[in-house]
Amino acid sequence: MRFPSVVFLAALSVSAIGVPVMAQEAPKAQPPVMTRPDGATVPLEVTPPPAPLPPNRVILQVGEIALTAGQLEQILEAYSEAQRVYVNGPGRPQFIQQLIRVLMLSQEGKRRKLDETDRYRNQLTYSAAGILSNHTEEDIRKKIKIDDAMLEDYLKAHPLDYMQVRARHILIRTPGSSLPLEPGQKELTDAEALTKAQELRAKIVAGADFADVAKIESNDISTNTKGGDLGFFKRGQMAPSIEEAAFALKPGEISQPVKTSMGYTVIKVEEIKPVKSFEELRPDLERNLRNELTRKYVDDLKALTKIEIDPEFAAPRKGSFPVKPAQ
Structure with missing residues (x-):
C-alpha cells in the first residue's frame, strides 16, 4: 500500500490545525450468524467501530511536531476510500511508522537548512499547488446547483x-x-x-x-x-x-x-x-452530471486563462535523458 509523498505529509502535518428502550412486547433481536465452509452455522461476532478521538487530542509527538486526531483526519481525506480503510485497519502500524519517519526526517531537513534550497521550494510549490487544485475542484463540484429539470435533460441527452x-x-x-x-x-x-x-x-x-x-x-x-x-x-x-x-x-x-x-x-x-426508475437513477444522474459540469467549468476556466508554452519544451524528445546521480 503506497501513501502520499513525504512533502505532502510533512506539509499537511505542520500546517493544519442514550440507547432507545425496547417495548416489552417487542421480540428479542436474534444475534447475527454465519455459515462455515463445512455447513455449520455459528454466531457472528460483530465488533462495533471505536468511538472517534477528540479532534484536539494529540495522537503522535515526533520531536517538536505534535499531530492531533483532527489533523490526521484531514490528511486522510486525501486518500482513496480503499487506502483509508487499510490505514484505519491492518495498515495502521505501517502508517504510524511512516508518519514518524516523515515528521522526523522533515525536522532533520530543517536543521540542515534544506528547506531554504531552491530545489525544496520549487517542489513544495508544486506539491502545495496540487493540494490546492484538488480542494478547488472539490469546491467547484460541491457548489454546482442541480435541479430535477437538469437531471431530466441529462437523461434525455x-x-x-x-x-x-x-x-x-x-x-x-x-x-x-x-x-x-x-x-x-x-x-x-x-x-x-x-x-x-x-x-x-x-x-x-x-x-x-x-x-x-x-x-x-x-x-x-x-x-x-x-x-x-x-x-x-x-x-x-x-x-x-x-x-x-x-x-x-x-x-x-x-x-x-x-x-x-x-x-x-x-x-x-x-x-x-429503463434500467431503473427516475428516482432510483437520481444518484447516478446527479453524480455524472456534476462531473460533466465540473469538467466544463474547468475547460471554460482554461479558455480564459493566459497560457504560454515554449514550443521547444513541448516538442517530444528523442533519445535518453541523463539522470542526475543521487548525492
Whole structure:
C-alpha cells in the first residue's frame, strides 16, 4: 500500500490545525450468524467501530511536531476510500511508522537548512499547488446547483446509458472460435459463415420466426434452445460489437451480421426499457452530471486563462535523458 509523498505529509502535518428502550412486547433481536465452509452455522461476532478521538487530542509527538486526531483526519481525506480503510485497519502500524519517519526526517531537513534550497521550494510549490487544485475542484463540484429539470435533460441527452435491451441472436461459428464444433458440424470459412448469416437474416426478414430459426441454426449452445434469447442487458455487459449493434436498433428491428470473436451474429431487439426508475437513477444522474459540469467549468476556466508554452519544451524528445546521480 503506497501513501502520499513525504512533502505532502510533512506539509499537511505542520500546517493544519442514550440507547432507545425496547417495548416489552417487542421480540428479542436474534444475534447475527454465519455459515462455515463445512455447513455449520455459528454466531457472528460483530465488533462495533471505536468511538472517534477528540479532534484536539494529540495522537503522535515526533520531536517538536505534535499531530492531533483532527489533523490526521484531514490528511486522510486525501486518500482513496480503499487506502483509508487499510490505514484505519491492518495498515495502521505501517502508517504510524511512516508518519514518524516523515515528521522526523522533515525536522532533520530543517536543521540542515534544506528547506531554504531552491530545489525544496520549487517542489513544495508544486506539491502545495496540487493540494490546492484538488480542494478547488472539490469546491467547484460541491457548489454546482442541480435541479430535477437538469437531471431530466441529462437523461434525455444520454438515454442509452440508462437503458437496458432484451435481444435474441443467431450465432454462426467462424474458424478460431472458442465455441466447439458440434458432432457432424462442418467447419465453415469466414466467408461461408458470413454468407450463411446473411441468408438466415433474409429468411427472417421474409417472414420466418427468429426464435425458430435460432433453435435450428444458431451455434450458441447456451441460447439456441431458448430461441437465441440473451435476456436483458445494459451497456458494458456484452461484447462491444454486439452492444453497439443492439443499442442502435429499435424493438422489432434486425441487425446485419455482426462480427465477434466467436463468429457472425444476427441480432433482433425485442424490448428496450429503463434500467431503473427516475428516482432510483437520481444518484447516478446527479453524480455524472456534476462531473460533466465540473469538467466544463474547468475547460471554460482554461479558455480564459493566459497560457504560454515554449514550443521547444513541448516538442517530444528523442533519445535518453541523463539522470542526475543521487548525492
